Amino acid sequence: MKKQSKLGAVIAALGASLALSAIAVPAAHAEDVAAGVAAQGRQPSTLLLLSEAQYRARFGKPPAVDAPKKELPLGASLPDPPQPWYKIDWAHRDLSGRDLPTRHGNTAFGYVHYAVSHNIRTERAIKAAYENNFPDPDKSNGTHLEYLAFLVDAQGDIFVIVRVINEQAPRTSDGQYTTPDGRPIGTITAFCEGVNVCPDVVN
Numbered sequence: 217m218k219k220q221s222k223l224g225a226v227i228a229a230l231g232a233s234l235a236l237s238a239i240a241v242p243a244a245h246a247e248d249v250a251a252g253v254a255a256q257g258r259q260p261s262t263l264l265l266l267s268e269a270q271y272r273a274r275f276g277k278p279p280a281v282d283a284p285k286k287e288l289p290l291g292a293s294l295p296d297p298p299q300p301w302y303k304i305d306w307a308h309r310d311l312s313g314r315d316l317p318t319r320h321g322n323t324a325f326g327y328v329h330y331a332v333s334h335n336i337r338t339e340r341a342i343k344a345a346y347e348n349n350f351p352d353p354d355k356s357n358g359t360h361l362e363y364l365a366f367l368v369d370a371q372g373d374i375f376v377i378v379r380v381i382n383e384q385a386p387r388t389s390d391g392q393y394t395t396p397d398g399r400p401i402g403t404i405t406a407f408c409e410g411v412n413v414c415p416d417v418v419n
Contacts, residue, residue, distance in 0.1 A: 263375060263417060265340050267348035268364045275372030301326060302396055306339050308346040310353070310363070316346045316382055317402035319395075325388065325404045334407040336378070338419040341365045342406060345380040359384035359400075367418060376418055377409040 271278050303320040305327050310316060318339075319326040331337045345363035355362040360383060367376035383401040387394040395401060408414035 262370055264368055264370075265344040265378075265418075266366045266368060267344050267350075268354065268366065269350050270344075270348050271366045271368065271372070275368070278366060278374065301328075301393065304399075304402070306342060308343060310346055311351045314361070314384065315400055315402075317399055318342055319402050321403075325383075325393075325401070327403070330403075330406040334405070334412065335414045335416070336406045336408075336418055341367075341378040341418055342380055342403065345378060345406075346382075353382075354379075376415065378406060378414070378418065379409055380406040 266274070268278065299320045301320060301322045304317045305320050306318040308316045308318075321328045323329055323332070336342075342365075344365035353361040354364045360381070363380045363382065365378040365380070366374055367378070368374050381404045383389070383404050386398055386400060388401055393401065408418065
């Protein structure tokens with residue numbers, strides 16, 4: 217009985233050790249880890265936000281935008297304190313040098329619009345789409361530009377495709393808003409393809 221008791225204790229200790237090692241994540245990858253995210257029965261240890269150019273350099277041509285994505289839990293949007301709509305939260309340029317500000321905005325466009333509507337609350341996806349893309353955006357129609365960012369794991373499996381829409385004119389298409397600094401209106405919206413609310417891991 218004592219031998220069995222000792223053996224059981226050893227097995228229990230070993231099981232606890234293995235469980236801890238299974239969830240341990242290298243510190244170097246801490247900012248890229250999607251804690252608690254399950255995809256196809258497994259939890260990815262590392263997720264990266266890449267522009268289309270970066271994705272192609274690592275994994276080749278990405279699948280079609282409307283291809284099925286791996287399922288991730290959806291997050292909840294957070295309220296944001298009132299600020300002037302024209303305040304620039306982030307400023308970026310693409311490889312062609314285009315001025316791509318993201319203004320604080322309101323419920324119609326800018327950070328407030330996409331943060332509340334689509335749960336993109338940090339700069340990560342915007343930066344990935346704008347700064348590391350091809351010299352030309354994914355789509356363009358006059359001053360209307362669209363950029364892409366891909367949330368992928370180390371094998372190149374795509375979890376989320378983020379589309380960022382930018383207006384290069386200094387006023388909105390309806391003429392209701394004109395920038396006081398003469399710079400472009402900038403980011404109109406950003407969202408995850410195929411879902412209305414982006415999963416928290418995008419942030």
